[in-house]
Amino acid sequence: MAEKPIQGEKRVFMTGNEVAAWAALAAEADIMYGYPITPQNEIMHYWTRLSPKFDRGFLQTEDEISAGFTTCGGVLSGKRAFTATAGPGNTLMQESMTMAEMMRIPLVCVVQQRGGPSTATVIYSQQEATMTCYGGNGEGFRIVYSTSTHQELYDYVIKGFNTAWTYRFPTFVLGDGYQAKMRESLHIYDPATKGINMVATEPSLGLEGTPGVDRDPQHLRNTYNTEEELYEVVSELVADYEKAAPEIVEYQTFDTDDAEIVIVAHGIVTRAAQAAVKELREEGIKVGHFRPITLRPFPANELKEIASKAKKLIVMESAQGQFDRMVKHAIYGLTTPIEDYFKPGMGITSEEIVEYVKKGM
Amino acid sequence: MAKTVKIALAGEGGQGVQSVAGIMVGAANDKGREALYIPNFGVEQRGGVSVAFCQISDDKIGSPKFKKADLVIALSDRAVRRTTQYVDENTVFIYDSSIEDIEDDLPKNAKKVIGIPALDVAKKELHPRVFNVIIMGAAIEATHIVEMPEAKEALEKKLGYKFEQNPKLRPLNFTALEKGAELVKELL
Amino acid sequence: MSKAPNMPKSWREETKPHKFCPGCGHGLVLKALGQAIDELGIQDRVVFGCDIGCSLLSFDFFNVDSVQTHHGRTTPVVTGVKRARPDRICIAYMGDGGGYAIGSQHLVNAAARNEKITVILANNCNYGMTGGQMAPTSLPGMKTETTPYGRDPEVTGYPTQGPEMVSAITREGAYVARGTVANVRQLKNYIKKALQNQVEGNGFSFVEALSGCPTNWSTNAKDTWAFIEETMPKYFKVGELKAPAKKEE
Numbered sequence A: 001m002a003e004k005p006i007q008g009e010k011r012v013f014m015t016g017n018e019v020a021a022w023a024a025l026a027a028e029a030d031i032m033y034g035y036p037i038t039p040q041n042e043i044m045h046y047w048t049r050l051s052p053k054f055d056r057g058f059l060q061t062e063d064e065i066s067a068g069f070t071t072c073g074g075v076l077s078g079k080r081a082f083t084a085t086a087g088p089g090n091t092l093m094q095e096s097m098t099m100a101e102m103m104r105i106p107l108v109c110v111v112q113q114r115g116g117p118s119t120a121t122v123i124y125s126q127q128e129a130t131m132t133c134y135g136g137n138g139e140g141f142r143i144v145y146s147t148s149t150h151q152e153l154y155d156y157v158i159k160g161f162n163t164a165w166t167y168r169f170p171t172f173v174l175g176d177g178y179q180a181k182m183r184e185s186l187h188i189y190d191p192a193t194k195g196i197n198m199v200a201t202e203p204s205l206g207l208e209g210t211p212g213v214d215r216d217p218q219h220l221r222n223t224y225n226t227e228e229e230l231y232e233v234v235s236e237l238v239a240d241y242e243k244a245a246p247e248i249v250e251y252q253t254f255d256t257d258d259a260e261i262v263i264v265a266h267g268i269v270t271r272a273a274q275a276a277v278k279e280l281r282e283e284g285i286k287v288g289h290f291r292p293i294t295l296r297p298f299p300a301n302e303l304k305e306i307a308s309k310a311k312k313l314i315v316m317e318s319a320q321g322q323f324d325r326m327v328k329h330a331i332y333g334l335t336t337p338i339e340d341y342f343k344p345g346m347g348i349t350s351e352e353i354v355e356y357v358k359k360g361m
Numbered sequence B: 001m002a003k004t005v006k007i008a009l010a011g012e013g014g015q016g017v018q019s020v021a022g023i024m025v026g027a028a029n030d031k032g033r034e035a036l037y038i039p040n041f042g043v044e045q046r047g048g049v050s051v052a053f054c055q056i057s058d059d060k061i062g063s064p065k066f067k068k069a070d071l072v073i074a075l076s077d078r079a080v081r082r083t084t085q086y087v088d089e090n091t092v093f094i095y096d097s098s099i100e101d102i103e104d105d106l107p108k109n110a111k112k113v114i115g116i117p118a119l120d121v122a123k124k125e126l127h128p129r130v131f132n133v134i135i136m137g138a139a140i141e142a143t144h145i146v147e148m149p150e151a152k153e154a155l156e157k158k159l160g161y162k163f164e165q166n167p168k169l170r171p172l173n174f175t176a177l178e179k180g181a182e183l184v185k186e187l188l
Numbered sequence C: 001m002s003k004a005p006n007m008p009k010s011w012r013e014e015t016k017p018h019k020f021c022p023g024c025g026h027g028l029v030l031k032a033l034g035q036a037i038d039e040l041g042i043q044d045r046v047v048f049g050c051d052i053g054c055s056l057l058s059f060d061f062f063n064v065d066s067v068q069t070h071h072g073r074t075t076p077v078v079t080g081v082k083r084a085r086p087d088r089i090c091i092a093y094m095g096d097g098g099g100y101a102i103g104s105q106h107l108v109n110a111a112a113r114n115e116k117i118t119v120i121l122a123n124n125c126n127y128g129m130t131g132g133q134m135a136p137t138s139l140p141g142m143k144t145e146t147t148p149y150g151r152d153p154e155v156t157g158y159p160t161q162g163p164e165m166v167s168a169i170t171r172e173g174a175y176v177a178r179g180t181v182a183n184v185r186q187l188k189n190y191i192k193k194a195l196q197n198q199v200e201g202n203g204f205s206f207v208e209a210l211s212g213c214p215t216n217w218s219t220n221a222k223d224t225w226a227f228i229e230e231t232m233p234k235y236f237k238v239g240e241l242k243a244p245a246k247k248e249e
Ligand SMILES: Cc1ncc(C[n+]2csc(CCOP(=O)(O)OP(=O)(O)O)c2C)c(N)n1
Pocket: A035, A036, A037, A038, A064, A088, A089, A092, A119, C052, C053, C054, C055, C070, C071, C094, C095, C096, C097, C098, C099, C122, C124, C126, C127, C128, C129, C130, C135
């Protein structure tokens, strides 16, 4: 076996795309399939430079439809396979992601959100939240980690592979163009030094032995004949997903214990929210912040409890209410007033959050 | 240095703003500081104004972009117009004094507006290629995100291989750095 | 500054100088296209569609109704227009990634259906807009962002032969040619014939243009031209591949 890409742990200063490539290497990913799209390109650029040194594979496909399905093929063959995309590429990938949901294909996909709808900008947004969680003709049987720092990007790409292979649901690391392109410091490490073992992979196709003689053949399918048959299959998916959800769900709270105003935000906007809470607290304003790390499964109970004690929630996102719908769905039944702060395709700074909170008091 | 220092550097493609930003935040990071640098990118890259957003702090940094900067440096007429939005009463605004027809566009609300003859100095006294290093010197003097020796170290790290090939480049770059600092020193 | 007397009549002066990088081939392909539109006198009837790729920068290039589509989807959008408005002269303009990778199914099927549209494709051996990744047309051994050690044909195949493929799957009535920005006159003639073929309602028309991308090739003017004039034709043969039998020049 080739040498470990990262020995021990070290502090580095790099872009998020570089971080994602290193994390996949450290996580012992076997192969990447992908198609160029800004702001995700450099994940592929770094991967194509680094992977041959560690005997890992790469295929540039003809589009994202193909990238998604080749990733499915890689995973079905028992490889720790992944892909990365953004924007319109994410749209095209949804078809394969529904196959992964239905057939329990534990692939990993890194999404670096860009502006939408359509080609829009290649810069930044949080407008792929709905699609990444619920895209295609699926039911959202997916795991979605919404990261906010380079450290998290590194940690959750590694964790994503293990979550995927433990629970066998397609797993997404939802970043964005800022995270992709900016440089900041983080620690990269060999997972083993942190006691993280990579969950073993196993093939579903191409198994040893002669089918029909040594073993039953694998006959994998995603099509069913009757309503009843499908209902049974989907019910099983639901049951498995709901059983796994409490083990997977992750969130963070900041000063929520006595908070009268709670800012709810995910992804990179949490950075602005955390900074704003700190500043506002220094002025004695009772504000807190709730941040889901997993958008799927959503930390509904945890949010509901905090929201029930607050006088007001402010949902902030760089999209026109995609995250807001998840929040409202989660806390349905509460009467806590909710304010929206939507900036589709635009970054949100701590300065504007501070200003907004003060204005509303 | 308790507070986060926020810098917006803007120029035309080819003026080297992004590489200067990269070297500066790299220097701060090497010192163990927290640094965050977000280049601007997009379809506009082709022929647009290039803005680099940098933040340096002793603590983890919040949102990658900001509304108002402590220091704005604008190196072309379009860059001046594009960056006045990042100016408030705490901002030092530095521009190159050779830019024409911008008197009306310069910010009125800045703490200080400083024109420096960086381009002239580069052309007449040093070399046009070190224009961006002069700018880096000015930025460092205006913010002290790192000190001069550290800035030189960072240049050495980035350009060392070129210095090896042509030893004259080292003093040229270091002089440019010092010159940049000098140009703003009395004006701050 | 662009020289007004040389500027095709159908170009939109207000959007010049254009936004392509200095030395880019797209401008020359669009010059040939502009001249062809002028010579045929069809400016009032043209509907122009451009892809996502550097061709997107041409969305306001001409004084003709134009539409930017999605990456790879220009052929179907333009086909949709043509089916709805057969009296229009519909042009789909794209790069090699748009035409031969993500949009290849559309190219194949539009050609197979003999859609009466004109597809013009700029082949610059890489993905320009996204910063120089491998394209289906990248040459063996060529270093790109996703083949940093050089394109290995054993792993990633050989350069796509677009016009050859289109010519193989189209029937009588189609027009297929490969020109080059190194010979704009010839390229203009090919594009003119391709448009004329649509005007006459004969069938699908396709012109590939060998084009340059100095930005991502990292070449100076001399090397850019050497690559277009000497290296590319080794893999991509310039000339007409198919023309309706009954037609004469
Ligand atoms: C579905 C989708 N995938 C990927 C992209 C990103 N993208 C934009 S342009 C482009 C390639 C451009 O290359 P080409 O078509 O060869 O044209 P050129 O820029 O070289 O002229 C890609 C991959 C996109 N916009 N949409």
